[in-house]
Amino acid sequence: xxxxxxxxxxxxxxxxxxxxxxxxxxxxxxxxxxxxxxxxxxxxxxxxxxxxxxxxxxxxxxxxxxxxxxxxxxxxxxxxxxxxxxxxxxxxxxxxxxxxxxxxxxxxxxxxxxxxxxxxxxxxxxxxxxxxxxxxxxxxxxxxxxxxxxxxxxxxxxxxxxxxxxxxxxxxxxxxxxxxxxxxxxxxxxxxxxxxxxxxxxxxxxxxxxxxxxxxxxxxxxxxxxxxxxxxxxxxxxxxxxxxxxxxxxxxxxxxxxxxxxxxxxxxxxxxxxxxxxxxxxxxxxxxxxxxxxxxxxxxxxxxxxxxxxxxxxxxxxxxxxxxxxxxxxxxxxxxxxxxxxxxxxxxxxxxxxxxxxxxxxxxxxxxxxxxxxxxxxxxxxxxxxxxxxxxxxxxxxxxxxxxxxxxxxxxxxxxxxxxxxxxxxxxxxxxxxxxxxxxxxxxxxxxxxxxxxxxxxxxxxxxxxxxxxxxxxxxxxxxxxxxxxxxxxxxx
Amino acid sequence: xxxxxxxxxxxxxxxxxxxxxxxxxxxxxxxxxxxxxxxxxxxxxxxxxxxxxxxxxxxxxxxxxxxxxxxxxxxxxxxxxxxxxxxxxxxxxxxxxxxxxxxxxxxxxxxxxxxxxxxxxxxxxxxxxxxxxxxxxxxxxxxxxxxxxxxxxxxxxxxxxxxxxxxxxxxxxxxxxxxxxxxxxxxxxxxxxxxxxxxxxxxxxxxxxxxxxxxxxxxxxxxxxxxxxxxxxxxxxx
Amino acid sequence: xxxxxxxxxxxxxxxxxxxxxxxxxxxxxxxxxxxxxxxxxxxxxxxxxxxxxxxxxxxxxxxxxxxxxxxxxxxxxxxxxxxxxxxxxxxxxxxxxxxxxxxxxxxxxxxxxxxxxxxxxxxxxxxxxxxxxxxxxxxxxxxxxxxxxxxxxxxxxxxxxxxxxxxxxxxxxxxxxxxxxxxxxxxxxxxxxxxxxxxxxxxxxxxxxxxxxxxxxxxxxxxxxxxxxxxxxxxxxxxxxxxxxxxxxxxxxxxxx
Numbered sequence: 006x007x008x009x010x011x012x013x014x015x016x017x018x019x020x021x022x023x024x025x026x027x028x029x030x031x032x033x034x035x036x037x038x039x040x041x042x043x044x045x046x047x048x049x050x051x052x053x054x055x056x057x058x059x060x061x062x063x064x065x066x067x068x069x070x071x072x073x074x075x076x077x078x079x080x081x082x083x084x085x086x087x088x089x090x091x092x093x094x095x096x097x098x099x100x101x102x103x104x105x106x107x108x109x110x111x112x113x114x115x116x117x118x119x120x121x122x123x124x125x126x127x128x129x130x131x132x133x134x135x136x137x138x139x140x141x142x143x144x145x146x147x148x149x150x151x152x153x154x155x156x157x158x159x160x161x162x163x164x165x166x167x168x169x170x171x172x173x174x175x176x177x178x179x180x181x182x183x184x185x186x187x188x189x190x191x192x193x194x195x196x197x198x199x200x201x202x203x204x205x206x207x208x209x210x211x212x213x214x215x216x217x218x219x220x221x222x223x224x225x226x227x228x229x230x231x232x233x234x235x236x237x238x239x240x241x242x243x244x245x246x247x248x249x250x251x252x253x254x255x256x257x258x259x260x261x262x263x264x265x266x267x268x269x270x271x272x273x274x275x276x277x278x279x280x281x282x283x284x285x286x287x288x289x290x291x292x293x294x295x296x297x298x299x300x301x302x303x304x305x306x307x308x309x310x311x312x313x314x315x316x317x318x319x320x321x322x323x324x325x326x327x328x329x330x331x332x333x334x335x336x337x338x339x340x341x342x343x344x345x346x347x348x349x350x351x352x353x354x355x356x357x358x359x360x361x362x363x364x365x366x367x368x369x370x371x372x373x374x375x376x377x378x379x380x381x382x383x384x385x386x387x388x389x390x391x392x393x394x395x396x397x398x399x400x401x402x403x404x405x406x407x408x409x410x411x412x413x414x415x416x417x418x419x420x421x422x423x424x425x426x427x428x429x430x431x432x433x434x435x436x437x438x439x440x441x442x443x444x445x446x447x448x449x450x451x452x453x454x455x456x457x458x459x460x461x462x463x464x465x466x467x468x469x470x471x472x473x474x475x476x477x478x479x480x481x482x483x484x485x486x487x488x489x490x491x492x493x494x495x496x497x498x
Numbered sequence: 499x500x501x502x503x504x505x506x507x508x509x510x511x512x513x514x515x516x517x518x519x520x521x522x523x524x525x526x527x528x529x530x531x532x533x534x535x536x537x538x539x540x541x542x543x544x545x546x547x548x549x550x551x552x553x554x555x556x557x558x559x560x561x562x563x564x565x566x567x568x569x570x571x572x573x574x575x576x577x578x579x580x581x582x583x584x585x586x587x588x589x590x591x592x593x594x595x596x597x598x599x600x601x602x603x604x605x606x607x608x609x610x611x612x613x614x615x616x617x618x619x620x621x622x623x624x625x626x627x628x629x630x631x632x633x634x635x636x637x638x639x640x641x642x643x644x645x646x647x648x649x650x651x652x653x654x655x656x657x658x659x660x661x662x663x664x665x666x667x668x669x670x671x672x673x674x675x676x677x678x679x680x681x682x683x684x685x686x687x688x689x690x691x692x693x694x695x696x697x698x699x700x701x702x703x704x705x706x707x708x709x710x711x712x713x714x715x716x717x718x719x720x721x722x723x724x725x726x727x728x729x730x731x732x733x734x735x736x
Numbered sequence: 737x738x739x740x741x742x743x744x745x746x747x748x749x750x751x752x753x754x755x756x757x758x759x760x761x762x763x764x765x766x767x768x769x770x771x772x773x774x775x776x777x778x779x780x781x782x783x784x785x786x787x788x789x790x791x792x793x794x795x796x797x798x799x800x801x802x803x804x805x806x807x808x809x810x811x812x813x814x815x816x817x818x819x820x821x822x823x824x825x826x827x828x829x830x831x832x833x834x835x836x837x838x839x840x841x842x843x844x845x846x847x848x849x850x851x852x853x854x855x856x857x858x859x860x861x862x863x864x865x866x867x868x869x870x871x872x873x874x875x876x877x878x879x880x881x882x883x884x885x886x887x888x889x890x891x892x893x894x895x896x897x898x899x900x901x902x903x904x905x906x907x908x909x910x911x912x913x914x915x916x917x918x919x920x921x922x923x924x925x926x927x928x929x930x931x932x933x934x935x936x937x938x939x940x941x942x943x944x945x946x947x948x949x950x951x952x953x954x955x956x957x958x959x960x961x962x963x964x965x966x967x968x969x970x971x972x973x974x975x976x977x978x979x980x981x982x983x984x985x986x987x988x989x990x991x992x993x
Contacts, residue, residue, distance in 0.1 A: 087897060099895050128821065131894060131922075131982045132966060133973030154973040156821050156980050177973075178933070179965040186895075217888075227892040230962050231884065572814040671860075671926075678847060678929055678976030679816065685930035688778075693932050 046197075048166040051076045051117025058082070059120075061110035064208040064244045065256050067267060068113040071195045076117030083110060084125045085134050085153075085188075092240060093247035093338065094398045095223040098216065100245065101175070101186040103136070107245025108210035108271060109173070109190030114140075116196055118165045122147065128156035133177055138163070139309070140171035140192045148176040168196040170293030170311040172269055181273045185215055185233050187245055189271030191311060203315060204262035210269035211277045211306065211328060211339060212245065213238035220337060236274040241333035243326065243341045248401070250326060250341030252410045258318050260347025263287075265315045266326075272308030278329040279306050279314070281343065283322065288315040303329050318345045320354045323409070335406075387470065389477075389485055396474025399467045404475075412479040418456060420449040423479030432472075432484050436494040439468050465491040569596075574705035575679055580672035582637075585649040585665040592705065595664070599632040599728045600701040601721075604673075604682050604694060606640035607652040612696055612714055617656055619698060619711075619718060624662070626722045629729050634658070637666045639684050639692055641673055681710075702728050762787040762989060763913045765870055770879060771957050772868045773964035774931065779957045783869045788862060789986035791841075791904035791915055792923060793853060795832040798842040801853050802830060808849055817848035821979040839903045841921045841984035847976035850924045850985035861926040862988035864971070868964075871918065873911035881961065890963040893919035900982050918963070921984040922970055933972040 056078035060068035086105045092098045103109025114120055124136055133154045137146035141163045150161040175188035191210060215233040216226035220240060232239065243250050250256060258264050270277045280303040289301045293311035298304075304312045318324070326341035327334035334340045387395065404422075408414050412423035422428060427449040428435050437443075442460035446453055463471070465488040472486040546553055570576045576593035583589055603620055605613040617636070624634055636658075638644035644652075649665035652658075658665075668676065677684060684694035700709040700721060709724040767785040775781050802809050809829035813822055824844050825833035832838065845853075847861075854860050862870075874880035881887075893899065893907070900921050907919035958964070974980070 087895075089897070099897065128824075128981050129897065131897065131899075133970050152973055154970070154978055154980060155982060157978065178969045179962045182891075182962055182966075217892075227888075227895060230888060230891060230960075234960070573816050575816070577814055577816050674927055674929075675848075675851070675976075681929075681975055683929045683932050685774075685927070685932060695932075 048116050049164060053078050053117065053119050056080060056121075059112060059114065061104055061112060062208070063104065063106035063110060064108055064210060065250065067111050067193075067206045067208045070202070070206075071113065071115040071199045073198060074115070076115060076119075076197075079114050079118045079120045081112055081120055081122045082125070083123070083136075084127060085130060086127050087130045087132070089225065091246060092214065092216070092226065092242075093221070094394075094401070096216075096218075096221065097225045098214065099186070099225070099227075101130075101132070101134070101183060101188050103173070103175075103188060103190050107187035107189075107212065108208070108269060109188070111190065111208045111267070112173075112192040114165050114192065114194050115199070116165055116168050116194055118194075119162060120165060121160060121162045122151070123158055123160045124151045124153055125158040126153045126155050130155040134175050134183065134188065135177050136173055137176040138171065138173040138192055140165060140167070140169070140173070140194050142166050145176065146173075152177065165194045168194045169295065170194075170267055170269070170290065170313050172271065172309050172311055174271060174309070181233060182228060182230070184271060184273040185213070186228060187212065187271075189269070191267055191269045193267060200265075200313075203265045205256075205258045205264045206267065207256045207264070208267050208269075209243050209250065209326065209341060210271055211241065211243055211275075211279075212271040213273065213275045214240040214242065216240065233273070238275060238333075238337060240338050241275060241328060242338040247338035251405075252342075252401075255323070255342035255344045257344050257346070260318060260321055260345060260350065263315060263317045264343065265313065267311070267313055268304075268306055269293075269311040270306040270308050274308060275328075275330075275333070276308055277306040277339075278303050279312065280304075280327050280329040281314075281316070282325040282327060284316050284318070284324050284343075286314040286316050289313065318343075320350050321345050321347050386488065387466065389473065392470040392473040392485070393477060394470075395467065396470035396472070399463065399471040400474055403461060403463065404471065412475065417452070417454070420447065420452070420454045422475050422481075424450070424481065426450055428475070429482040429484075432476075432486065432490070433494050436468065436472060436486065436491055439463070439472065440491065440495045465495070569704070571704050571706055573707070575701060575707070576705040578672075578675065578679065580668055580675065582666040582668045582672070583646045584667075585646055585653050585659075585663075587646045590666075595633055595635070596705060597703050599703060599725055600635055600705070601632060601725060602635045602637065602680065602699045602701065603697070604637045604639050604677060604680065604684065606638050606692055606694075607644050607648055608640065608690060609692070611691075615714055616696055616698070617658075621656070621658065623698070623718055623722055623725065626718070627725050627729065629726075630662070632662065632725055632729055633664055634662055635664045635666060637668070637673065637676060639673055639677065639694055641667045641670060680707075700724050700728070761791070762789055764991075765866070765912050765914075768869070768878075770869050770872060771881075772865060773956050773958060773961055773968055775957060781865050783866050785991055786862075786866060787989040787991065788866070788870055788912070788914060789859075789988070790913065792921060792984045792986045793842050793850075794839050794904055795836060795842050796838040798845070798853065799830065799832055799838075801856065805852070805856060808852060813849070815977070817977060818846040819977050819979055821981075822846060822849070824979065824981075836901050837903055839905075840901055841904055841916070843900045843921055843981050843984045844979040845983075845985070846979050847924050847928065849979075851926070853985075854987040857987070859987035859989045861924055861985060864925040864927050864930060866988060867917075867923065867925045868967075870910070870912055870914055873914075873917075875908055875910060878911050881958070887961065887963050890918045891966070894963065894966050900984070921982055922967070922980070924983065924985040925971075928971045928974065929976065931968050931972040933968065 054075045054077055057080070059079050059081045061081070061083065062068050083104050085101070085103060087099060087101045088105070089097050089099050100107050122136070122138075124134075126134055133152060135148045135152040137148040139146055141147045143163060147161055147163060151159050153159045171192050171194065173190050173192050175183040177183050189210065189212065191208065215229045215237070216222070216239045217229045218224070218226050218239075240247065248254065268279050286301040286304065287299065289298045289304050290296070290313035291298050291304070292307065293313060301314070304314060306312050322345055324343040324345060326343060328339035407419040408422050409419075412421060412425075414421035420427065427447060438458055439461050440463075442458055444457040446455040448454070461468070468491045469486045469488045472491075473484070476482060476484040476486065570593065576596055578592050581589055581591055601620065601623060603616055605616055620634055620636070624632075638649065644667055646667055649667060650659075653663060653665055680697060680699050682695045682697050684692050687693050696712065696714050698711045698721060699707060702708050708728065709721060711718065711721045765783075765786055765788050767783050769780050769782045771779045772781060806812055810823045810826055811829050821844055823833075825835060827834070851861055872879050872881050874883060874886045877883065896919075899919060902920055904920065905915045907916045909915050910917060956965070974983070
């Protein structure tokens with residue numbers, strides 16, 4: 006009996022101590038919770054430990070995540086450079102840059118950090134500049150304190166109070182011109198403990214440009230004030246230039262990885278409808294803030310605003326980043342690529358094509374009157390080198406979207422141009438396809454294709470060049486096509 | 499003709515002689531702590547360093563520059579050679595104010611906007627510092643209107659009429675130069691009115707800028723503390 | 737008697753000779769009214785008739801000034817009057833920047849230095865209103881402020897890098913016979929520090945009552961004049977001891993009344 010009593014006491018003791026420890030454990034948990042919730046902490050009260058120099062990166066790279074580090078004094082050292090760079094093939098522009106790139110260097114910081122910001126205006130620059138960081142709580146976002154003449158530098162400090170992805174830009178008069186010339190970038194303020202880990206992170210920022218010449222007009226192009234005021238952009242691009250994220254510059258990922266894009270829009274004028282063709286954003290931090298939206302096709306990125314988008318890539322292929330105000334993507338440059346490599350996953354995307362022809366009455370392919378284009382006969386024939394150069398430009402603009410950067414085409418949809426038997430067999434036939442279009446079944450390298458290739462509105466010179474470029478690339482038979490060949494085929498039709 | 503040429507050259511060199519703008523020079527050597535406890539700070543008389551108590555020593559030649567500009571530091575406003583009229587109709591140069599802490603503001607007496615508040619700030623600072631040596635200097639940005647007589651009236655009206663208050667009238671050009679030294683911006687916006695920066699500047703006994711207070715209605719405390727520290731340092735040495 | 741008349745004659749000769757050397761370097765600018773970007777309470781300001789140098793001051797001219805005014809040489813200039821960028825590309829006191837030509841505009845000089853140069857030859861810096869008044873003239877028009885092509889050309893020239901290396905006279909000759917008002921270098925003016933802007937352009941649409949004591953507000957008169965915005969922003973960003981690679985000067989002179 007005594008023994009039983011003792012046992013009972015032990016049990017009771019045991020239960021009590023269990024409850025006690027559980028309570029203790031729970032109270033630890035509840036103490037820990039506010040650490041992670043930004044709402045409950047006054048960020049201005051967060052103490053800083055030590056100091057470190059911020060890693061700054063040019064797009065599309067971003068600095069390493071802050072991880073679990075404590076708030077610190079973060080030293081940011083940024084140089085303003087005015088420099089001539091390529092806008093697209095044969096077109097250059099004098100960009101004004103934060104850190105030498107457009108968009109400017111990516112700054113990564115965390116809530117509670119005390120940022121000591123030094124802005125240096127290079128002696129070779131001609132204009133005064135400053136910086137307004139949308140992450141700053143204070144008049145002008147730092148613009149007044151950072152106003153700096155060429156050959157001088159200025160330092161100011163601020164505390165990062167709100168987590169989120171923020172735009173920074175120059176605010177010197179005329180402010181629109183400073184932004185139009187490329188003076189914007191992103192600063193990320195991570196919450197305590199950092200953003201959830203992902204496999205890949207990239208920096209993509211849209212901007213609109215206004216040049217004296219029309220889109221594609223060769224040579225150094227000056228800023229055109231009137232077009233800027235009228236909001237009539239010649240170029241709308243990601244990361245400062247046409248092709249900054251295509252071809253060899255495409256961003257990459259492996260099947261199964263989660264990709265996070267830090268997307269900004271410098272403007273100065275246009276709002277971006279950011280979309281990745283063939284992907285759905287699993288998660289979007291709307292406007293770069295705390296609110297998360299899920300399963301989003303296209304997210305709006307305001308001028309002077311941002312968004313963080315995340316998605317898992319399930320199948321291989323090339324995914325196209327666009328501003329879905331779609332003329333900007335196809336005519337003004339707002340196009341980038343994410344190349345995903347790895348094994349196919351048929352359960353997600355079959356890749357199978359079953360196609361027939363559907364042509365309602367009178368439903369032929371629309372074509373623009375090609376008067377003027379044919380007759381613009383050039384005075385002097387191009388050399389092979391010149392043809393290759395012009396040909397590449399035409400290819401990138403006209404053919405690349407379907408036939409792909411290396412001419413490999415897209416299985417079952419667009420036939421390959423690389424090492425292509427159909428192409429190499431008959432040059433005139435190939436020219437005919439370009440100048441007259443083609444529909445119906447053809448066989449290329451043993452595969453059947455049944456699709457429609459529209460008639461291309463190109464001059465003889467452009468067709469000769471692009472055909473020569475194609476024939477002299479990707480293991481084709483090195484035929485050189487002349488303008489008279491093109492004219493002959495065109496007229497025989 | 500040859501003689502003519504000669505006299506032409508003589509005349510030219512005479513022109514150059516006039517043209518080359520010479521500066522006056524002085525002869526006394528300044529003193530400095532040999533350990534440079536206070537950086538480049540110098541004293542006009544021999545004494546001890548307020549930090550390490552070592553005897554101050556005459557500064558070596560090289561710091562003084564070849565032109566023998568004696569105790570005027572490179573960054574000192576005493577390098578300005580402009581002449582100014584005071585409210586008491588004396589003509590002075592800035593270096594005549596050497597040896598005292600200087601608190602300087604630029605105003606114009608007919609100002610109805612912010613100047614009265616700047617003047618009140620100056621008076622507050624004067625009352626809080628409450629020493630007998632610091633000089634409070636009001637430089638007119640409208641020298642055409644602000645004659646010595648006008649400045650004297652203004653001083654009396656505003657109870658700023660003792661030897662610690664100095665009102666200065668200069669030429670239009672010299673006022674512009676002085677504003678540049680203070681980084682004060684100003685512009686005449688109508689025949690009677692000017693727009694200008696609201697800046698109060700503190701200079702040490704060597705005429706070197708040590709503190710600026712910018713804006714209206716800002717806290718004067720920091721400015722007062724700076725002045726008192728400077729004023730005290732000298733009193734201890736003396 | 738003969739001697740005296742000789743001296744009188746020679747002085748006369750020398751003076752005319754001096755003037756002959758000096759005068760063609762300047763042009764008379766007839767006074768008038770105009771509307772600068774930042775004017776007074778009444779937007780329109782008037783400029784009196786004055787003389788202005790045809791070209792900006794060159795490296796060569798500045799070098800001869802330094803020879804007779806050693807206190808402005810690189811090693812001797814005091815920091816109150818010039819920051820560390822003063823003549824920064826000069827190898828030593830008397831050997832000019834090798835990247836530029838003797839006949840290129842002098843740059844990397846402070847306002848004090850520019851003012852001293854003009855003082856020493858009996859001239860002065862032009863006022864900002866005078867400078868702007870001359871700068872609004874195109875080749876053919878006294879006032880081309882509303883000529884959009886003229887303005888676009890100016891903006892382009894402001895964006896072009898390294899123009900300080902060109903020789904004076906390499907841009908266009910304007911209505912007054914003055915060269916290089918745009919397209920070569922920025923130029924100091926005597927009252928450059930009368931630009932009351934904070935550098936925060938969006939705030940500068942109104943005068944900051946805390947920073948600036950103002951009897952009235954001074955606003956930009958033409959929101960489309962980007963070239964002028966760039967000039968005034970530049971002036972607003974500098975201090976008198978600043979020395980900048982793209983900033984030079986020319987001198988002016990008042991007419992005797």
